[in-house]
Amino acid sequence: MGTASIRDVAERARVSVGTVSNVLNRPERVTPSTVERVHAAIAELGFVRNDAARQLRAGRSSTVGLVVLDVRNPFFTELARGAEDAAAEHGLAVILGNSDENPDRESAYLDLFDEQRVRGVLISPLGDVSERLARLRSRGTPAVVVDRSVDGSGLSSVSVDDVAGGELAVRHLIEQGRRRIAVVVGRPGIRQVADRLAGARRAAAAVSDAVIEVVEADGLTVIDGRRTGEQLLSRSVDARPDAVFAVNDLLAVGVLQALVMTGSVSVPGEIALVGYDDIDFAAAAVVPLTSVRQPSHLIGATALRMLLEESDDPELAPRTVVFQPELVVRASSGA
Structure with a gap:
């Protein structure tokens, strides 16, 4: 049996394709009885909507890419948790990439996130990636550097002194x-x-x-x-x-x-x-x-929120946040 389409759901629920779309995306526009009928059809057919296609049409992804130097280091694990917690507040998910201090892997993750048209990219880079991130920004994907400052690069950053x-x-x-x-x-x-x-x-x-x-x-x-x-x-x-x-x-x-x-x-x-x-x-x-x-968790959360602000306002000037360490x-x- 093939994968059920939105048209199959519409036929089973005896509604239009537009009504099914409204149930999935704007249910407040549809009567409760119709919402119930459409969800019943979805359950019977095992329909799974193509979220990637929906995001492509809408021009906004529900994912953020994060590249860290070494996922084995608990510092980066906690930083990722901070980013995830802040992302969840906005209904977003974080895709974690581990460069393992390898420039080729770092570049491959940036390629992947570019292809997937993520909402934005957080990165703890190996070296100078300002040109690469500037190209991402020129295509509408903002980027924020974490765990190091990048003064004069035209990029926002969140770090510790x-x-x-x-x-x-x-x-x-x-x-x-x-x-x-x-x-x-x-x-x-x-x-x-x-x-x-x-x-x-x-x-x-x-x-x-x-x-x-x-x-x-x-x-x-x-x-x-x-x-x-x-x-x-x-x-x-x-x-x-x-x-x-x-x-x-x-x-x-x-x-x-x-x-x-x-x-x-x-x-x-x-x-x-x-x-x-x-x-x-x-x-x-x-x-x-x-x-x-x-403050690893705070670094991740702060960077994620800055990233979303830049996503909402591409004209926003780059910002630098530097936290002070504590012995x-x-x-x-x-x-």
Whole structure:
């Protein structure tokens, strides 16, 4: 049996195709008895309306595309939840794409969202995508950059001041008496990572005997952090840092695992540790993790609402929203 069409529903309910369309889209224009008859016909025939075709005719989609750097990172999961919650308030759905820090995958998702004519695109980009997003906007698809600022690009953005966040983390370690501070970075080409490192250096520059050592991990995962922690452990005691600032909590948790598993290093006694993002299980780590908190849910929700405002008013000037980070102090830093 073929798929039932709107014409089949009209014939079964003994009404016009226009009446069926009104029942689906503007039921207040139809008498209750007719609405009931049409819905009965829909149920009998198993009719499913072609929402994509309806949206194409209307010129407005009920979906928003979201591209994040790494869906495994709870920061991006919470950001996506914020966008979803705000979208639900407007009867919209969010389609999530994970670039996995791969520019080809990022580009493929942007192609897909362009083809699907989504209402708009939210993206945490790998690099500079301003030209690509400008082309989307020229075809009527607005875009908002999340988790980093893009001043001068003609695009709206919602982010956190990551330079201030890195400075908060290292200043805190210095206030705890630490002077040999390793900053564990992964993917240094990513703007957020570079900004957090810049903030760390700025904090250390204000104290004459504070030294920053950049330790580059292979990536930004727990496993990458564990490997980095093992490298630090392999050094002689005198060559080890007395503090570590990891540019995200996944790296910090991995470093913590490496340091405490052997029992040969005390955290925070010998090495104090600070992460970034304040993901849910930072507080539940074997040594509760001091971290720089970002309002991830608020970032996602704010970006979604800005996107809809730009969808409703294409002449709206680009806006930049920058939230301030907050240091959440726990046992890992010795405070």
